Amino acid sequence: MQTASTNIGERMGRSQELSDSKRGPVIGGHLCNKSIRDISWLLNIPRSTVSGIITKWKQLGTTATQPPSGRPRHMTERGQRMLKRTVRRSLQQSANCLQSQ
Template identity: 30%
Template sequence: LGRDKDIEEIISSHLKGLGYKKISKIFNILRDTIGSIISKFKTYGTAANLPGRGRKPTISSRALSNLVRTAKKTPRVTTRQLQDDLMKAGTSASVATIRRALNKEGLHGRTQGRSWGPRCRLYLWALFEIV
């Protein structure tokens, strides 16, 4: 049996009037676990995982959509600049968090663009002078 089926069976056997020890022996699960499942059922009316578990996101969905829009509009913007924009909006998040969020949205490589080096500039100058 799967976990959900087990929990349903545990609750139904409790409602039938079986004690914790008997339920524990039937399902080969610790008595404390049986007790916690049943107490959760009594408290919330269900033994399913309740919403709101886990860490809350630091960047709201609205702020994330603003970041994505800004990053798509100006592809050369750096994550540090995006962080400053986010701070002005009232949300604080690290550069790594912003980069991770943008990567999930399919945007990669928020680094400052490199300027032309002296060697490359010389090459380009020579190329265009010849033509």
């Protein structure tokens, strides 16, 4: 029998992602009409995590990790620098020519 841990830090760190092998039983427990608290206690994961997995599954139909929305920040800054450099080097070229490079 598992014992519930009182320290959330021992169970799962903030930056860790829950594995697929733990997400499946969360949905299985939900389909068996178990409460979020019961699922959390049985699997030894935080209630907020269980709730998030169930909500995501209801909205998207999947528990797989989705890529972040929007453009990555480092690409934006790098792209802007490259564009400025290209424009400075060739002021006489048209916008279509610059865009194709």
